[in-house]
Amino acid sequence: MDVQIALMLAQDGLTNGAIYALLALALVLVFAVTRVIFIPQGEFVAYGALTLAMMQAGTVPATVWLLAGMGATAALIDGGLALRAGQTRRLVGVLGWNLGYPLGLAALLAALPVKDMPLAAQVLLSLAVVVPMGPLMYRLVFQPIAAAPILILLIVSVAVHVAMVGLGLLFFGAEGQRTPAFSDANLELGPLMVSGQTIWVVMSSVVLIVALYQFFERTLYGKALRATAINRAGARLMGISPSLAGKLTFFLAALIGALSGVLIAPITTIYYDTGFLIGLKGFVAAIIGGLASYPLAAVGAVLVGLLESFSSFWASAFKEVIVFTLIIPVLLWRSLTSRHVEEEE
Amino acid sequence: MTNQAKNPVLQIDRLCVSYGKVEALTNASLTVGEGQIVTVIGPNGAGKTTMLSAIMGVLGSKGTVHFDGSIEAVPEVERLVARGMNLVPEKRELFGEMSVEDNLVLGAFQRYRMGHRDHPKTLDEIYDLFPRLKERRTQLAGTLSGGERQMLAVGRALMAKPKLLMLDEPSLGLAPLIVREIFRIVTELRRRGVSILLVEQNARAALQVADYAYVLETGQIAMHGPATQLADDPRVVEAYLGLGGKHQAMLST
Numbered sequence: 001m002d003v004q005i006a007l008m009l010a011q012d013g014l015t016n017g018a019i020y021a022l023l024a025l026a027l028v029l030v031f032a033v034t035r036v037i038f039i040p041q042g043e044f045v046a047y048g049a050l051t052l053a054m055m056q057a058g059t060v061p062a063t064v065w066l067l068a069g070m071g072a073t074a075a076l077i078d079g080g081l082a083l084r085a086g087q088t089r090r091l092v093g094v095l096g097w098n099l100g101y102p103l104g105l106a107a108l109l110a111a112l113p114v115k116d117m118p119l120a121a122q123v124l125l126s127l128a129v130v131v132p133m134g135p136l137m138y139r140l141v142f143q144p145i146a147a148a149p150i151l152i153l154l155i156v157s158v159a160v161h162v163a164m165v166g167l168g169l170l171f172f173g174a175e176g177q178r179t180p181a182f183s184d185a186n187l188e189l190g191p192l193m194v195s196g197q198t199i200w201v202v203m204s205s206v207v208l209i210v211a212l213y214q215f216f217e218r219t220l221y222g223k224a225l226r227a228t229a230i231n232r233a234g235a236r237l238m239g240i241s242p243s244l245a246g247k248l249t250f251f252l253a254a255l256i257g258a259l260s261g262v263l264i265a266p267i268t269t270i271y272y273d274t275g276f277l278i279g280l281k282g283f284v285a286a287i288i289g290g291l292a293s294y295p296l297a298a299v300g301a302v303l304v305g306l307l308e309s310f311s312s313f314w315a316s317a318f319k320e321v322i323v324f325t326l327i328i329p330v331l332l333w334r335s336l337t338s339r340h341v342e343e344e345e
Numbered sequence: 346m347t348n349q350a351k352n353p354v355l356q357i358d359r360l361c362v363s364y365g366k367v368e369a370l371t372n373a374s375l376t377v378g379e380g381q382i383v384t385v386i387g388p389n390g391a392g393k394t395t396m397l398s399a400i401m402g403v404l405g406s407k408g409t410v411h412f413d414g415s416i417e418a419v420p421e422v423e424r425l426v427a428r429g430m431n432l433v434p435e436k437r438e439l440f441g442e443m444s445v446e447d448n449l450v451l452g453a454f455q456r457y458r459m460g461h462r463d464h465p466k467t468l469d470e471i472y473d474l475f476p477r478l479k480e481r482r483t484q485l486a487g488t489l490s491g492g493e494r495q496m497l498a499v500g501r502a503l504m505a506k507p508k509l510l511m512l513d514e515p516s517l518g519l520a521p522l523i524v525r526e527i528f529r530i531v532t533e534l535r536r537r538g539v540s541i542l543l544v545e546q547n548a549r550a551a552l553q554v555a556d557y558a559y560v561l562e563t564g565q566i567a568m569h570g571p572a573t574q575l576a577d578d579p580r581v582v583e584a585y586l587g588l589g590g591k592h593q594a595m596l597s598t
Contacts, residue, residue: 220450220457227440227451234438236403239426239455239505 007192009309015198017305018205019260023282024297026253031291032229033249035150039157042279043164044257049265052126053177058115062171064129068102070136075099123262134254135247143243168272176269201263284327348557350378354509354540360408362399369395371564377542382535384543384551387561393544397511401432426455429508437498441487445478448486452504471500492523511542528554548585552576
């Protein structure tokens with residue numbers, strides 16, 4: 001291997017590492033706030049990418065109907081609750097968000113010439129379809145069992161993942177999709193050609209991480225999420241409801257997932273079930289951070305990305321094996337160095 | 346005789362809480378009037394914390410909770426915080442890995458959510474009340490001393506501008522000097538118009554500051570009356586004021 005190949009592999013590794021870092025941060029966040037190990041994180045990646053691809057193919061993305069279905073179910077439940085409590089103002093809000101929004105969005109997608117719109121608009125529309133599924137998923141699936149033990153939450157999380165992969169096959173078909181790059185520019189750095197998309201991915205990740213940091217450090221809602229992660233009982237007494245914190249967290253996780261999908265779709269071909277593998281690599285990174293430390297998770301993600309790209313050069317048949325085997329020494333190291341914490345019941 | 350406060354802020358009626366088949370609280374009724382300090386004393390395990398948790402909606406209960414002019418059919422924490430009820434729990438439940446100031450600001454979360462963006466001003470008021478917290482504003486809550494943690498827990502609850510503040514064993518585990526400081530602040534809060542429900546094992550200190558008192562034993566209200574009257578009741582003296590109480594001292598001479 002010469003320097004040029006090493007640089008190329010490093011570039012690949014960093015690009016993928018940036019995506020894994022975003023996903024790892026989302027996994028740590030979701031686990032800290034809701035104790036859910038968020039297996040469907042990867043599905044948001046695939047849904048984001050493939051929704052965009054469907055729009056570019058000129059069809060109304062089928063995901064919008066899933067959104068409408070989830071919204072209708074939530075509207076039934078929450079609308080019924082609001083009706084029974086006689087809160088008309090809440091009822092209007094519930095119906096507006098859960099029914100009005102998806103149907104309005106579907107109408108918009110059907111009416112607009114989405115196929116010929118600029119890429120930025122298509123990306124925004126894809127996010128508008130996929131991201132609200134996050135809070136809806138929390139409302140429908142995890143909120144009713146919020147007090148359950150971690151294991152139950154994990155099992156349900158796996159079930160949601162399986163369901164979403166199946167629906168993905170139904171919506172997008174078995175064909176893989178690749179979307180056009182955000183920019184065709186190439187940057188020459190000495191012997192290295194850096195593609196425009198790579199710069200987009202890395203810069204977007206950095207911007208998103210900084211934005212998240214600002215959100216958690218500066219805004220009261222961000223602090224409320226941190227507080228919930230640190231002390232659920234204390235947060236509740238401040239009026240920070242676990243369901244609000246859960247929905248907000250799932251919103252962020254879905255946003256991160258869908259955005260990651262949109263970012264890597266021009267680099268790798270995305271199939272309906274590609275998200276799982278990408279999500280798992282984010283998970284390995286999150287485990288390196290002990291599902292608790294954001295900086296360690298981000299560093300772990302870059303490590304996973306680099307390991308993946310270099311092992312694909314040396315032993316491409318074993319690339320996934322090598323990446324996932326990394327988790328064993330990490331777990332050993334963690335179990336030897338950290339004290340065991342009993343789950344609070 | 347009941348607590349005939351002119352304007353009851355909190356009125357609970359026949360509140361029952363059970364853990365499975367075990368009844369932890371049975372038909373507890375009490376009233377807190379506006380601007381009153383009402384104390385609930387009783388031995389460890391009598392159900393004092395259970396009662397506060399049920400009033401706050403953290404625990405499910407049967408019975409009625411009347412707060413600030415309306416009945417809470419099913420007490421719900423978020424709603425009660427929004428309506429001006431706050432609990433400082435026995436374990437303080439601070440956000441240890443966040444700064445003192447962040448802890449305080451989070452106390453105003455529910456007000457902020459409802460559109461009252463006045464927390465910087467409230468923060469200054471809290472710092473006036475607890476100058477020590479101002480000195481430590483950037484320090485992590487987990488590094489504070491026991492007394493400072495209690496001040497922070499009370500300050501954080503006050504950030505919500507409560508009408509009713511419920512304190513669960515505020516003096517627990519604190520040095521006598523700090524206990525005195527905490528009770529000074531409790532009376533200062535009453536002067537500022539906050540009604541207070543004070544649960545204490547330190548019966549002597551509680552009865553000194555309270556207007557009205559209840560004795561909770563094995564989940565039931567065993568006695569109640571104006572605090573000064575209860576402080577002289579031989580049964581209370583024997584069970585809760587114990588040796589060193591003035592009556593006990595007189596008896597032994």
